[in-house]
Amino acid sequence: MNVLAKIYVTLKGSVLDPQGAAVTHALHALRYEAVQDVRIGKYMEVTLEADTRERADELVRGMCDQLLTNPVIEKYTFELVEAR
Amino acid sequence: MKSAVIQFPGSNCDMDAVKALRALSDGPTDLVWHSAERLDEYDLIVIPGGFSYGDYLRAGAIARFSPAMRAVAKAAEDGRLVLGICNGFQILTEAGLLPGALRRNESLQFRCGMVGLTVENAATPFTSAYRAGEVVRIPVAHGEGNYFVDDAALARMEERGQIVFRYAGGHNPNGSVSGIAGVTNERGNVLGMMPHPERAVHERLGSADGAGVFASIVDSWRGQYAVQ
Numbered sequence: 001m002n003v004l005a006k007i008y009v010t011l012k013g014s015v016l017d018p019q020g021a022a023v024t025h026a027l028h029a030l031r032y033e034a035v036q037d038v039r040i041g042k043y044m045e046v047t048l049e050a051d052t053r054e055r056a057d058e059l060v061r062g063m064c065d066q067l068l069t070n071p072v073i074e075k076y077t078f079e080l081v082e083a084r
Numbered sequence: 085m086k087s088a089v090i091q092f093p094g095s096n097c098d099m100d101a102v103k104a105l106r107a108l109s110d111g112p113t114d115l116v117w118h119s120a121e122r123l124d125e126y127d128l129i130v131i132p133g134g135f136s137y138g139d140y141l142r143a144g145a146i147a148r149f150s151p152a153m154r155a156v157a158k159a160a161e162d163g164r165l166v167l168g169i170c171n172g173f174q175i176l177t178e179a180g181l182l183p184g185a186l187r188r189n190e191s192l193q194f195r196c197g198m199v200g201l202t203v204e205n206a207a208t209p210f211t212s213a214y215r216a217g218e219v220v221r222i223p224v225a226h227g228e229g230n231y232f233v234d235d236a237a238l239a240r241m242e243e244r245g246q247i248v249f250r251y252a253g254g255h256n257p258n259g260s261v262s263g264i265a266g267v268t269n270e271r272g273n274v275l276g277m278m279p280h281p282e283r284a285v286h287e288r289l290g291s292a293d294g295a296g297v298f299a300s301i302v303d304s305w306r307g308q309y310a311v312q
Contacts, residue, residue: 014234015187015232016187016190016259018187018188018189018190018191018192018230018259019188019192022192067141067145067146067149068141070142070145070178070185072177072184072185072232072233073185073187073232
């Protein structure tokens with residue numbers, strides 16, 4: 001089956017996010033005073049073929065650990081959707 | 085002493101490194117394309133600055149899987165010298181050959197200009213020509229030089245003398261943890277630094293202080309192979 005992996009990469013909580021801080025300031029300047037914090041991450045879509053959902057899960061985890069994220073500063077979550 | 089400068093698609097300081105080495109090293113320097121699988125003949129391997137693979141995904145993330153990087157890992161394991169400058173530093177952290185990671189500069193600005201660096205450890209093969217505590221002038225040019233390690237790792241690195249350069253006088257151009265500009269691995273034979281010593285090898289370039297890095301490397305190589 002074809003699987004679409006929707007992967008969300010974010011900075012670990014302990015890592016400062018200068019882009020997020022700049023966007024927070026810009027939103028405050030636009031009078032969105034309700035904004036408390038912005039963290040900027042990445043969203044990736046990977047389409048792959050796998051026999052089972054478990055196999056797709058294993059493959060995506062491998063890709064995230066090896067290339068798609070840097071475990072020193074980033075963490076990730078993903079969801080798998082059956083694609084046509 | 086034989087040196088290699090690895091050229092990736094998107095490297096742009098490769099020729100500066102080659103020229104600095106040809107002027108200051110003791111022996112031949114080859115420019116080597118990143119598809120090279122064997123680098124056994126080289127005593128020093130330089131991973132130069134630039135924007136390998138356009139910095140896509142993360143700076144250095146894709147270059148680290150080049151065939152040459154497997155050979156660089158072997159050189160590091162063998163105890164030969166590896167010097168990563170700027171993008172080369174980013175590639176070495178991505179490859180796990182150096183601790184930590186390099187993030188976007190805190191200011192979000194690309195920082196380009198001469199900076200002062202304090203030599204924190206002058207007892208490495210890369211810094212023996214300097215005095216500990218000496219301030220040297222070497223330029224930076226990067227958008228992602230904001231070094232990160234967690235507190236526990238930083239304490240271990242301090243203890244082992246792995247912090248080699250810090251930005252001097254509190255002028256931290258990128259927000260790096262503890263003002264760090266250059267670090268070695270635990271064994272001390274792999275150095276990564278954001279500033280560009282190859283761009284500061286002659287007074288005409290605004291500073292000749294970077295030449296000390298290359299002089300140190302040559303000294304260390306001579307010491308290693310000197311007839312007892």
